[in-house]
Amino acid sequence: MPRLRTVHRCHECGSAQPRWSGRCGACGAWNSLIEEVEATPAAASSRPAGLRSESAGPAVPITSVEGHDDRPLPTGLDELDRVLAGGLVPGSATLLGGEPGIGKSTLVLQALANLTAAGHRCLLVAAEESKAQVRMRAERLGAVGDSLWLVAATSLADVTAAVTELEPSVCVVDSIQALYDPALESAPGSVAQVRACAHELVGLAKGRGTSMVMIGHVTKEGALAGPRVLEHLVDTVLSFEGDRHHALRLLRAVKHRFGPVGELGLFEMTGAGLAPVADPSGMLLADRRFGVPGCVVLPAMEGSRPLLVELQSLATSTSLQMPRRSAQGLDGGRLSLMIAVLQRRAGLALGTYDVYASVVGGVRVTEPAADLALVLSLASVVRDQVVHPDLVVFGEVGLGGEVRQVVHTPRRLAEAFRLGFRRAIVAGSSADGPEGMSVYRVASVGQAIETMGRLRPGLRALPGPGGPT
Numbered sequence: 065m066p067r068l069r070t071v072h073r074c075h076e077c078g079s080a081q082p083r084w085s086g087r088c089g090a091c092g093a094w095n096s097l098i099e100e101v102e103a104t105p106a107a108a109s110s111r112p113a114g115l116r117s118e119s120a121g122p123a124v125p126i127t128s129v130e131g132h133d134d135r136p137l138p139t140g141l142d143e144l145d146r147v148l149a150g151g152l153v154p155g156s157a158t159l160l161g162g163e164p165g166i167g168k169s170t171l172v173l174q175a176l177a178n179l180t181a182a183g184h185r186c187l188l189v190a191a192e193e194s195k196a197q198v199r200m201r202a203e204r205l206g207a208v209g210d211s212l213w214l215v216a217a218t219s220l221a222d223v224t225a226a227v228t229e230l231e232p233s234v235c236v237v238d239s240i241q242a243l244y245d246p247a248l249e250s251a252p253g254s255v256a257q258v259r260a261c262a263h264e265l266v267g268l269a270k271g272r273g274t275s276m277v278m279i280g281h282v283t284k285e286g287a288l289a290g291p292r293v294l295e296h297l298v299d300t301v302l303s304f305e306g307d308r309h310h311a312l313r314l315l316r317a318v319k320h321r322f323g324p325v326g327e328l329g330l331f332e333m334t335g336a337g338l339a340p341v342a343d344p345s346g347m348l349l350a351d352r353r354f355g356v357p358g359c360v361v362l363p364a365m366e367g368s369r370p371l372l373v374e375l376q377s378l379a380t381s382t383s384l385q386m387p388r389r390s391a392q393g394l395d396g397g398r399l400s401l402m403i404a405v406l407q408r409r410a411g412l413a414l415g416t417y418d419v420y421a422s423v424v425g426g427v428r429v430t431e432p433a434a435d436l437a438l439v440l441s442l443a444s445v446v447r448d449q450v451v452h453p454d455l456v457v458f459g460e461v462g463l464g465g466e467v468r469q470v471v472h473t474p475r476r477l478a479e480a481f482r483l484g485f486r487r488a489i490v491a492g493s494s495a496d497g498p499e500g501m502s503v504y505r506v507a508s509v510g511q512a513i514e515t516m517g518r519l520r521p522g523l524r525a526l527p528g529p530g531g532p533t
């Protein structure tokens with residue numbers, strides 16, 4: 065009979081604390097400890113030191129170990145395969161996290177449609193929806209086929225039985241938070257339950273060569289029993305992001321044992337499911353209005369792909385002691401820092417303004433290359449000066465007001481050129497742009513503002529891609 069004990073578990077990092085406290089002692093998260101009842105680990109190995117367990121076997125030279133040559137199964141969704149570096153690896157475990165309603169179920173169903181069409185037997189565990197609901201959605205997405213099997217179950221034992229019976233190539237569990245193991249004392253949905261279920265499924269996948277995909281909900285505040293505590297258990301962690309009010313969806317690999325992370329997949333939510341976005345920069349810039357101060361175009365990098373986004377600022381005079389600083393799609397700390405740099409290094413005081421800055425289209429830009437674009441956007445709005453419509457700006461800004469080079473300059477400039485931009489303000493040491501593009505190199509924030517002011521906008525429409533300047 066296992067002994068029971070009460071622990072306080074952090075839903076951010078999963079560590080256990082004997083006592084409740086307002087802040088997790090391990091990761092420092094606030095209000096993240098939840099009381100749980102757990103069985104104490106069985107009087108662990110009473111084996112004397114020096115004796116190994118049967119399963120481990122002796123140590124062997126790495127040269128005598130055979131590697132798997134299991135090829136990843138392409139999901140047929142190019143944007144997903146790009147992020148997965150080919151597809152789902154047999155025997156691997158993947159966690160797909162994202163806010164509720166972002167499109168996780170839609171994404172996996174579309175991938176399953178392609179996988180089953182390619183002849184792979186797939187199992188979808190519907191732990192949140194009924195089989196009829198899944199069938200209706202599958203019909204809309206064209207995912208109904210003989211090789212797609214469904215089980216509506218919330219008990220771990222039922223899932224294990226279904227996988228053992230069916231031996232599918234791919235098994236999707238939607239969602240891991242809805243699954244529970246009745247043998248455990250803790251409540252369904254608790255950290256202990258989610259972790260135990262995920263652990264069991266990962267073991268099952270490894271043992272049978274099934275690709276296990278687990279869907280996990282995250283909320284903006286970090287979910288209750290969120291997928292965070294599962295990250296170390298699985299091989300791949302995918303994050304599906306986007307603004308629910310916008311159609312654009314971004315898929316990233318946060319962790320990937322079989323390829324590089326940082327690659328971005330781009331989808332658009334349409335009436336017929338998720339569609340790949342062929343020209344994301346064009347889509348993000350489609351509704352750009354010219355002649356408004358504070359709008360600057362930034363060639364950001366997402367993985368190996370450049371993505372042109374529009375950065376906007378607004379400043380309104382305020383009598384508040386602590387003026388408002390609001391950043392959307394940008395790092396709030398970085399905004400405050402750039403305001404401070406502007407004040408000290410360029411003499412532009414924003415102390416009497418509420419400042420709002422945002423990236424258009426629900427995209428999030430966190431790379432330092434956004435610094436210079438943000439600085440010029442702020443300067444443009446304060447000086448009420450329109451930025452030239454075919455200008456792009458990027459570079460890292462230091463506390464001394466110096467402008468530093470960032471990675472992938474040629475690729476950023478080439479993408480900007482493709483979309484009709486013919487001028488760029490960049491760091492002094494940056495590489496050249498494509499022929500026909502005027503690249504203005506600046507060393508400091510002050511010089512960048514002065515250069516921006518010299519480029520008087522003629523307020524004409526942009527020439528088409530590759531067209532005359």
Ligand code: TYD
Pocket residue numbers: 162163164165166167168169170171201204205333334335336337338
């Ligand atoms: P869903 O995949 O259920 O999200 P999640 O599993 O992440 O909670 O999709 C949620 C939204 O997507 C829903 O509000 C409706 C929308 N949607 C479409 O716009 N088109 C479609 O073809 C589908 C299936 C969903």
Ligand code: MG
Pocket residue numbers: 168169170238
């Ligand atoms: Mg869902």
